[in-house]
Amino acid sequence: MDEIVKDFLIESNENLDRLDQELVKLESEPSSKELLASIFRTIHTIKGSCGFLGFTRLEKVAHAGESLLSRLRDGLLALNEEVTSGLLAMVDAVRQMLAEIQSTAHDGENDYTELREDLKRLQGIEGTPAESASPVARDAVEPTVAPKHETASAMSDPSPVPIGAKALAAPVKNTRAVGSDGKQRRPSAGKIGGLLVERGSVTPEALALALQEQEGGDQRRLGEILVALGLCKVEDILGAQQILESRGRESGVETVRVGVNLLDRLMNLVGELVLARNQLLQFASSTHDPGFLAVTQRMNLIATELQGEVMKTRMQPIGNVWNKFPRTVRDLSHSCGKEVRLEMEGQDTELDRTIIEAIKDPLTHLVRNSMDHGIEVPEARKRAGKDGMGVLKLRAFHEGGQVNIEISDDGAGLNGERIRQKALDRGLITPQQAAQMSDRDVFNLIFLPGFSTADKITNVSGRGVGMDVVKTNVEKIGGLVDVQSSPGRGTTVRVKIPLTLAIIPALIVTCAGDRFAIPQVNLLELVRLESDEVEKGIEKVHGVPVHRLRGRLLPLVYLNRELQLPEEDVTGDGAVNIVVLQADERQFGLIVDKINDTEEIVVKPLRKQLKTLKTFAGSSIMGDGRVALILDVMGVAQRANVIAELREDHGMGDKASLAATAAEKLRYLLFAGPGESRMAVPLDTLARLEELPASQVERAGTHWVAQYRGQILPLVNLEFALQERRRSRQQAKFMANTATAPLQVLVCHHEGRAVGLVVEKILDIVEDAAELKYPASRPGVLYSTVIQEKVTELIDIPAILSSSGLSSTASGTAVANAAEAGS
Amino acid sequence: MAHTSQFCTFYLDSLLFGVDLQGVQEVIRNLDMTQVPLAPGVVRGLINLRGQIVTAIDLRQRLGLTAPAAGALPMNVVVRSEDGAVSLLVDEIGDVAEVDEAAFERSPETLTGPVRAMILGVYKLDGRLLHVLDKEKACQVGETVAVAH
Numbered sequence: 001m002d003e004i005v006k007d008f009l010i011e012s013n014e015n016l017d018r019l020d021q022e023l024v025k026l027e028s029e030p031s032s033k034e035l036l037a038s039i040f041r042t043i044h045t046i047k048g049s050c051g052f053l054g055f056t057r058l059e060k061v062a063h064a065g066e067s068l069l070s071r072l073r074d075g076l077l078a079l080n081e082e083v084t085s086g087l088l089a090m091v092d093a094v095r096q097m098l099a100e101i102q103s104t105a106h107d108g109e110n111d112y113t114e115l116r117e118d119l120k121r122l123q124g125i126e127g128t129p130a131e132s133a134s135p136v137a138r139d140a141v142e143p144t145v146a147p148k149h150e151t152a153s154a155m156s157d158p159s160p161v162p163i164g165a166k167a168l169a170a171p172v173k174n175t176r177a178v179g180s181d182g183k184q185r186r187p188s189a190g191k192i193g194g195l196l197v198e199r200g201s202v203t204p205e206a207l208a209l210a211l212q213e214q215e216g217g218d219q220r221r222l223g224e225i226l227v228a229l230g231l232c233k234v235e236d237i238l239g240a241q242q243i244l245e246s247r248g249r250e251s252g253v254e255t256v257r258v259g260v261n262l263l264d265r266l267m268n269l270v271g272e273l274v275l276a277r278n279q280l281l282q283f284a285s286s287t288h289d290p291g292f293l294a295v296t297q298r299m300n301l302i303a304t305e306l307q308g309e310v311m312k313t314r315m316q317p318i319g320n321v322w323n324k325f326p327r328t329v330r331d332l333s334h335s336c337g338k339e340v341r342l343e344m345e346g347q348d349t350e351l352d353r354t355i356i357e358a359i360k361d362p363l364t365h366l367v368r369n370s371m372d373h374g375i376e377v378p379e380a381r382k383r384a385g386k387d388g389m390g391v392l393k394l395r396a397f398h399e400g401g402q403v404n405i406e407i408s409d410d411g412a413g414l415n416g417e418r419i420r421q422k423a424l425d426r427g428l429i430t431p432q433q434a435a436q437m438s439d440r441d442v443f444n445l446i447f448l449p450g451f452s453t454a455d456k457i458t459n460v461s462g463r464g465v466g467m468d469v470v471k472t473n474v475e476k477i478g479g480l481v482d483v484q485s486s487p488g489r490g491t492t493v494r495v496k497i498p499l500t501l502a503i504i505p506a507l508i509v510t511c512a513g514d515r516f517a518i519p520q521v522n523l524l525e526l527v528r529l530e531s532d533e534v535e536k537g538i539e540k541v542h543g544v545p546v547h548r549l550r551g552r553l554l555p556l557v558y559l560n561r562e563l564q565l566p567e568e569d570v571t572g573d574g575a576v577n578i579v580v581l582q583a584d585e586r587q588f589g590l591i592v593d594k595i596n597d598t599e600e601i602v603v604k605p606l607r608k609q610l611k612t613l614k615t616f617a618g619s620s621i622m623g624d625g626r627v628a629l630i631l632d633v634m635g636v637a638q639r640a641n642v643i644a645e646l647r648e649d650h651g652m653g654d655k656a657s658l659a660a661t662a663a664e665k666l667r668y669l670l671f672a673g674p675g676e677s678r679m680a681v682p683l684d685t686l687a688r689l690e691e692l693p694a695s696q697v698e699r700a701g702t703h704w705v706a707q708y709r710g711q712i713l714p715l716v717n718l719e720f721a722l723q724e725r726r727r728s729r730q731q732a733k734f735m736a737n738t739a740t741a742p743l744q745v746l747v748c749h750h751e752g753r754a755v756g757l758v759v760e761k762i763l764d765i766v767e768d769a770a771e772l773k774y775p776a777s778r779p780g781v782l783y784s785t786v787i788q789e790k791v792t793e794l795i796d797i798p799a800i801l802s803s804s805g806l807s808s809t810a811s812g813t814a815v816a817n818a819a820e821a822g823s
Numbered sequence: 824m825a826h827t828s829q830f831c832t833f834y835l836d837s838l839l840f841g842v843d844l845q846g847v848q849e850v851i852r853n854l855d856m857t858q859v860p861l862a863p864g865v866v867r868g869l870i871n872l873r874g875q876i877v878t879a880i881d882l883r884q885r886l887g888l889t890a891p892a893a894g895a896l897p898m899n900v901v902v903r904s905e906d907g908a909v910s911l912l913v914d915e916i917g918d919v920a921e922v923d924e925a926a927f928e929r930s931p932e933t934l935t936g937p938v939r940a941m942i943l944g945v946y947k948l949d950g951r952l953l954h955v956l957d958k959e960k961a962c963q964v965g966e967t968v969a970v971a972h
Binding site (some may be wrong): 514563607608609615616626629 | 876
C-alpha cells in the first residue's frame with residue numbers, strides 16, 4: 001500500500017474517533033461554533049484527501065455529510081437527534097470504508113446510497129433554525145472592527161483558514177466562503193500580516209493595501225511590499241519573522257509517528273540493558289577500581305533513566321479507551337430508552353499500552369452493564385425520587401503504584417437477596433454460607449462463572465452477564481475487581497490494575513539455596529525474629545504457626561514447605577525472616593531463609609510447560625545470569641490455604657472448592673458479651689484487636705470516638721448495641737460504664753472505614769467448624785452455635801453497626817482515611 | 824540425493840535418537856540451571872540462553888528411560904517448538920546423520936504407551952536404529968501436568 005494511503009488511513013481513523021465524541025458533545029451543546037467547525041474540518045479533510053487519492057465512493061459519502069454539516073454551520077438547520085444519528089451513521093460508514101481500504105486498498109462496492117439519500121433528506125428539512133444555535137454562531141463573527149477582528153481570530157485558529165485580501169477587504173459574510181473554499185493562499189503572508197497588526201507595527205488598513213498589491217500580481221513577499229511602500233520598518237518585519245519561526249518550532253514538529261512494534265522492540269532492548277546493568281553492578285561490587293566504579297555508577301543512572309523514558313513512550317492515557325464511551329452511552333441510552341449523563345474524571349491517567357489493550361473489553365462490558373441493568377428508565381427513577389437523568393461516572397486515578405478505575409452508576413443497585421437466592425438455586429453456595437455472607441460478599445458472587453449464564457430477563461438486578469470474563473481478564477494482568485452497591489443508590493465496580501507489566505520492582509529472597517522474586521506490589525513489610533525471639537514470636541494455633549504482628553495474628557507460611565524444597569538453615573543463626581505479604585485482601589507472613597535485596601526485574605512469562613504452576617508468575621534473569629522464579633503471591637497464598645476462607649467469603653472459587661471449604665474450620669474470636677454471655681466473631685472479619693485507655697474516648701456529635709493511628713475511630717459499645725433501641729440514653733451512658741478500665745476494642749472495617757466494637761472482655765481465639773446452628777434470639781446476632789462445647793452467639797457486625805447509625809454515613813474523608821489505614 | 828533427510832542425532836541410555844535438523848536451534852554444553860519447585864518431574868529447570876529463558880526437559884524421563892548416572896552432565900539440544908525454544912537434555916551428542924527416506928519404517932504396533940506418540944518411527948541404519956523424535960510431542964509436558972493434578 002502506498003505510504004500516502006497509509007498516512008491517510010491513520011490520520012482519518014484518528015479524526016473519526018474524535019468525531020464520534022465531538023458529535024455526541026455537540027448534541028448537548030448545539031450552539032458550540034468551535035465544535036461544529038472542527039467537525040466540519042475533519043469531514044472536509046477526509047473528503048479532500050479521498051478525491052485526491054481516487055476513493056470516489058468515500059468522497060461521495062463524506063460530501064453528503066459535509067453538505068449537511070455546512071447547513072448546520074450556517075445556521076440553516078437545527079441540530080436534533082435525527083440529524084446527529086444521521087451524522088453518526090455517516091461516520092460509521094466512513095469508518096467501514098476506511099477498513100475496506102485498509103484490507104483491499106479499494107473503497108468497496110457499497111455506495112451507501114440509502115445513507116446519502118437520508119443525509120440529503122435531513123438537509124432538506126426546513127427546520128426553523130434553532131434559536132440558540134444560529135444567532136449565537138453568527139453573532140460570534142459579526143464584525144466590529146472587521147479586518148482586525150478577523151485577522152486575530154484566524155491567528156488563534158490552528159485550521160488552515162487563509163487570510164486573503166478578500167477576507168480583509170470584504171464584509172464578514174464572505175469570509176465564510178473564503179474559509180470553506182479550502183484553498184490556502186499564502187498562509188505565511190497572512191500570518192506575518194496578522195502578527196504585524198497584532199504587534200501594532202502596521203495598521204490594518206496598511207496591511208489590506210499591501211495584500212491588495214499582492215493580489216494584484218505583485219510577486220514579492222508581504223514584508224517586502226510593506227517596506228517598499230514605506231508602511232513598516234524592516235526591523236519590525238524581521239522581528240515578526242523570528243517570532244513566527246519560534247512559534248513554528250513550538251507547534252510544528254512536536255510529535256513523530258512511531259510504530260508500536262518499534263516501541264516494543266525498544267522496550268525489550270531496554271529490558272536486556274537493565275539485565276546487563278544488574279550484572280555489571282554485581283561485578284563492580286567485587287572490584288575496587290574507583291574509575292570503574294564511577295563508570296558503572298553513571299551507567300546505572302543512565303540505564304535507569306532510559307528505562308523510565310522508554311516506559312513513558314508506551315504509556316497512554318486511559319482517555320484513549322474512554323473516548324468511545326460517550327458514543328456507546330448515547331447509542332445505548334437511545335436503544336434502552338434511558339437518559340444517561342456520562343461523567344469522566346482522570347482521563348489523563350496513564351497506563352502501559354499492553355494494559356490499555358487488556359482492559360478495553362472489560363471496561364466496555366462494565367459500562368454496557370451499567371447502562372443495561374444499573375440505571376433505570378426515567379419513570380422508574382422519578383418514582384424512586386431520583387432525577388430522571390441517570391449518571392454514569394468513570395473515574396481513574398493512581399494509588400500506590402497501581403491504577404484504580406471506578407465505574408459507578410446511580411441506578412437501582414444490586415439486589416442482594418436475589419443474588420443470594422440465585423446462587424443458592426444454582427448450587428454455587430450452601431444455605432449455610434448464604435446465611436453467613438455479608439452483602440458485600442454476596443455482591444461479589446456475580447463474578448462467579450456459573451452466575452453469568454443466567455438469562456438477562458429473569459435476572460432482575462441483571463448484573464453478572466459475563467462478569468466472570470471481566471474478572472478473569474482483569475486478573476490476568478494482575479488486577480483486582482470489586483463491586484460495591486447500595487440498593488436504590490447505585491453500584492460501583494472498582495478495578496485495580498498495575499501500571500506496567502514489563503519491568504517491576506521486586507524483593508529477592510533465598511529459600512533452600514534458590515532465589516525467588518516477590519513483586520513489591522504484594523509486599524507490606526519485613527519482620528526479622530532473632531533466634532532468641534523465635535520461640536516467643538511464632539505461636540501455634542492448633543499446630544498452625546502464627547505471628548503476633550501489632551496485636552494481630554498473622555498466619556505464617558514456610559516457603560520451603562509450600563514449594564516442597566528441603567529445609568535448611570542457611571543463615572545458621574536461627575533467626576527467622578518473615579516477609580509480610582498481601583494477597584487479595586488477606587495478609588500473611590512468608591518465611592524465607594534469607595532476604596537479599598530489592599531489584600528491578602524484567603518479567604519473562606513462563607512457557608507453556610510451566611503455565612499450570614499457579615505459584616509462579618514468571619521468571620527473570622538475575623545479575624549473575626542465573627534464572628530466578630517470580631512468586632505469584634496469590635498462588636502461594638492459595639496453595640497454603642491462606643485465602644481459602646476468603647474464597648469462600650467472596651464466593652470467588654468454583655463450586656467444587658466452595659463445597660470443599662464449607663466444612664473447614666474457621667478461626668473465631670471469643671469474647672464475653674453483655675450479661676456473661678459468650679459471643680464469637682470470625683477472626684477474619686476483624687482487622688485488629690486493641691486495648692484503648694478510657695481517657696482516649698471522646699465525643700464527636702452523636703458518636704463516641706477515639707483517636708486511633710492518626711485517625712478517628714468511631715466506637716460502638718456492644719453491650720448497648722445489642723439491647724433494645726434507646727440509643728440516646730445508651731450513648732450518654734457510654735462513658736459511665738467504661739470510665740475506669742481500659743477498653744477492649746475489636747477493630748473491623750465496615751463500608752470502607754475502620755470501626756471499633758467495644759466488648760467486655762476478650763476470651764480466646766479458637767478454631768472450630770461451628771457446624772451446629774440455632775436461630776438467633778435477638779437482633780445483631782447471626783445465630784447461636786457451639787464452640788468449645790459451650791453455646792456461643794455469633795454476632796452480626798454489619799447489622800450491629802448499621803443499627804448504631806454507623807452505616808452509609810461515611811463521608812469522603814472517612815473513607816479515604818480508612819482506606820489508608822487498611823493499606 | 825532427493826530422498827534423504829538430515830537429522831541431529833544424540834544418545835539416550837545407549838539408544839540413538841534424532842530430531843529433524845531444521846528444527847534444531849543449537850546444541851550446547853551443560854548450562855547452569857534453576858530448578859522449578861512443584862513443576863512436573865520432566866522439567867529439570869530453567870536456563871538462561873543469552874537472555875532468553877528456556878525450559879529444560881529431561882528427555883530420559885520424558886521417554887520413560889532410566890535416570891542418568893549420578894553426576895553425569897547432560898547436553899542441551901535446543902529445539903524450536905511452537906511455544907518458543909525448549910532445551911532437551913540428552914546424554915551425548917552424535918553426528919548429523921543424512922539418511923535415506925527408504926530406510927524409514929513406522930514404529931511396530933508392539934510399542935505402546937505414551938512413548939509411542941513421541942517416536943515417529945525409525946530409520947534402519949547400518950547395525951542400529953535411529954529413533955525419530957517428535958519434538959513437539961516431547962515438549963508438551965503442560966498437558967500431562969494438568970491431568971496429573
